Amino acid sequence: MDFFELIKYRRSIRKYYDKQIKRSDLEKIIAAGLYAPNAGGGQRTIICALHNRDLCRKIGKLNVAKFDRRNLSGTYVSSEQPSIIDDPAIKNGFYSAPTVCAIFGPKNFLYSIADAFCCAENIVLAATELGLSSCIIARGGNFQ
Numbered sequence: 001m002d003f004f005e006l007i008k009y010r011r012s013i014r015k016y017y018d019k020q021i022k023r024s025d026l027e028k029i030i031a032a033g034l035y036a037p038n039a040g041g042g043q044r045t046i047i048c049a050l051h052n053r054d055l056c057r058k059i060g061k062l063n064v065a066k067f068d069r070r071n072l073s074g075t076y077v078s079s080e081q082p083s084i085i086d087d088p089a090i091k092n093g094f095y096s097a098p099t100v101c102a103i104f105g106p107k108n109f110l111y112s113i114a115d116a117f118c119c120a121e122n123i124v125l126a127a128t129e130l131g132l133s134s135c136i137i138a139r140g141g142n143f144q
């Protein structure tokens, strides 16, 4: 797909087939993430991929367990692809995705979060190019 079409085509998907992705595709996605621009060329970002549906489900449930809904009044994300904000019945913060790429950076580095989201953007674009659905999840730090 043309790159500019790909950017428009990519959407956050929160409903997944009950099928695992190929390891070769996962490796391409991780490589794309690691080629993202990063502060000072420091390459501090670490991607930890969970290529196991049961493990993703277990950690996805932990991700939701401490989700605080109290400040959410009036927010709305998607009716077609409801998020945890839209549907309190969703108990898996990773929406049953069979694979999750967790992105880590140094705790006290000023640009860790910026680096992480540059990495995440490369990951979701690479997934789209491979015909795979994806969604960036920002609540990973909630179960520290």
Ligand SMILES: Cc1cc2nc3c(=O)[nH]c(=O)nc-3n(C[C@H](O)[C@H](O)[C@H](O)COP(=O)(O)O)c2cc1C
Residues within 6 Å of the ligand: 010, 011, 012, 013, 014, 077, 083, 084, 117, 135, 136, 137, 138, 139
């Ligand atoms: C920084 C950031 C954090 C996000 N965190 C979440 C999240 O925790 N849960 C979720 O379901 N979607 C999350 N998203 C996905 C957004 O909800 C989504 O990108 C937005 O609604 C626009 O929809 P689109 O991606 O389909 O264009 C996040 C996106 C970004 C860029």
